[in-house]
Each structure stands twice: as C-alpha cells, then as structure tokens.
Amino acid sequence: YSRIFPAHFFESMPVRICILLPALIVFIFGAAMYMTAALGTSPYDAISFILAKKVPHVPFKYVRIAWDTSFLLLGWIAGGNVGPVTIAFFLGPVISWEQKKLAVFMY
Numbered sequence: 001y002s003r004i005f006p007a008h009f010f011e012s013m014p015v016r017i018c019i020l021l022p023a024l025i026v027f028i029f030g031a032a033m034y035m036t037a038a039l040g041t042s043p044y045d046a047i048s049f050i051l052a053k054k055v056p057h058v059p060f061k062y063v064r065i066a067w068d069t070s071f072l073l074l075g076w077i078a079g080g081n082v083g084p085v086t087i088a089f090f091l092g093p094v095i096s097w098e099q100k101k102l103a104v105f106m107y
Helices: 013-036 043-054 060-077 088-106
Strands: none
Touching: 013 088, 043 060, 060 088
8 A cells, every 4th residue: 555645644543533434334334234134143242132131121232331341441451552443332322223223124
C-alpha cells in the first residue's frame, strides 16, 4: 500500500475512524445474520447466550455487556491496550437489535 497511500497514512485517527465505521457496520450485520440463522455460534458468543438463559430476569443485552466488559478488563489486566476503538462491550445491544430486525426476513 506504500505506493498508493503516503507514509503513515493509516496512523491518523480520522483515517482510522473512516475505516472503523464501515467495518463495524459489516461486522454487526454479519454477526446478527449468523446468530439469527441459528447455524451455530462461536464459543465466545454461545456462552453469553447460555448465561442469558441461566439468568432469566436479566435481558441478553446486559449479559452480553457484562461478558464483553469482563474480557475487556481481563485483557487490560494482562497488559493489553484499551483505547478509543475498544468499544466491543457496546455491540451486544446493537447486535440484539439487528437480530430482531433480521428475524422478520429470515423466518
């Protein structure tokens, strides 16, 4: 990519945000589609569904936020970076909302 883009082009925050937003939209739509289709989920996602079923009075979105936040904190404690792009713990409610919208088309 060095012939097309100037050096350090992808290091600026505005460029990173312009790449992040479409990538998040594609990720959320894809995750909601594979979860709604009931073709199986990854172990990381499946455990949050199992926990939500075991605690019936807590909505899935709160279980997912707690699950994602716990791994975010674990990564930080292990020495990882937590920056402005680390927003994974907000995706649970968005994916859940998108699943409800997609379920109309899939069933």
